[in-house]
Amino acid sequence: MSKAQRGQSVRDRIKSQREAEKKQEQRKRVVTYATVGVVALAAIGAGWLFAANQSKPEETAQGLAPVTIQGDGSAAMGNAGVEAPVIDIYEDFQCPACKQLEETSGATFKNLAAEGKAKVVFHPVTIFPQQMNNGITRANSTRAAAAARCITDGKQWMAFHDKLFATQPEEHLEGFTTDQLIALGKEAGVTAPDFATCVTSQKNAQGHLANSDQVMKAAKLDGTPTVKLNGKDMDQDVTFTPSRLRQTVLDAAK
Structure with missing residues (x-):
């Protein structure tokens, strides 16, 4: 080489x-x-x-705490002697975000009340203006809330409340007709003999709207859902996160 x-x-x-x-x-x-x-x-x-x-939403762990229907159409859920902390939920039966809150945190609210950890007060309001969707959305909301006022039994009211959110119509479509509301009442186990007549007449509609305006002004609501803990607005990052919601309420009870 x-x-x-x-x-x-x-x-x-x-x-x-x-x-x-x-x-x-x-x-x-x-x-x-x-x-x-x-x-x-x-x-x-x-x-x-x-x-x-x-x-992740909680599972409803046990039976509901007693529910008392109040004169202004709200419903207070809580065990005897539990007066604090107080959770106030301002919701519109036609509001999509309110439906989402119910799906996400509804069980947590119920569980906290059943466990004696809080008193929970549900305030149905109609937040939508008459001008929206030619009044369709406001009318849907009003009919549903007026129908809820026809129920005086707390357990039945809560079942009807849950049915309304589960079957919420789209905002731009007419829904919650009186016939539908009567049918939903039957499905929810409403036994009041005058329920159908009360829903059909919508005798509670004007009272609901008048009270709704008063409640929204008093609570200074900018929208729904609004959740207050002991009178103070809760951040939606908390209310839509069941574990954080639970811990925040437990901390308030200390």
């Missing part, structure tokens, strides 16, 4: 070695990136799982 050939052979070996080292380094980087990616995905997954658990 000539000197030139030997020189070329050395260069070739060096080149081959460098290429091998380069490939090995690339493989190391791929493994490192993959490991980092797995760790990152695991962190993201853990964060998502934590957030999901935080927002």
Whole structure:
């Protein structure tokens, strides 16, 4: 082998070695990136799982606390002797966000009352102006709230309340007709003999609207749902996160 050939052979070996080292380094980087990616995905997954658990609705753990229907159309839920903390829920039966609150945190409110951890007061209001959707949305809300006022039994009122949110019509469509409300009352177990007549006549509609205006002014409502704890507005990040909602109420009871 000539000197030139030997020189070329050395260069070739060096080149081959460098290429091998380069490939090995690339493989190391791929493994490192993959490991980092797995760790990152695991962190993201853990964060998502934590957030999901935080927002997971509770199951209704036991029977309802006693419910008392009050003269202004509100319903107070709580065990005997429990007067604090007080949770006030201002809601509109036609409000989509109120339906979402019921689906997300409704069981937590009920459980806290049943456990004797709080007194919960539901305030049905009509927040929508007459001009919205040619008055359709406001009319839906008013009919539903007026029908709820036809019920004097607390347990039946609560069942009807839940039915209204479960069957809430779209805002731009006429819904909660008197026939539908009567049917929902039957499904909810309403036994008042005059319920159908009361709903059909809508005799409580004007009283509801007048009281609704007073309540919204007194509570300084900007929208629904609004939840107050001992008279102070609660952040929606709390009210729509059952675990945080529960802890906030428990802390207020200390």
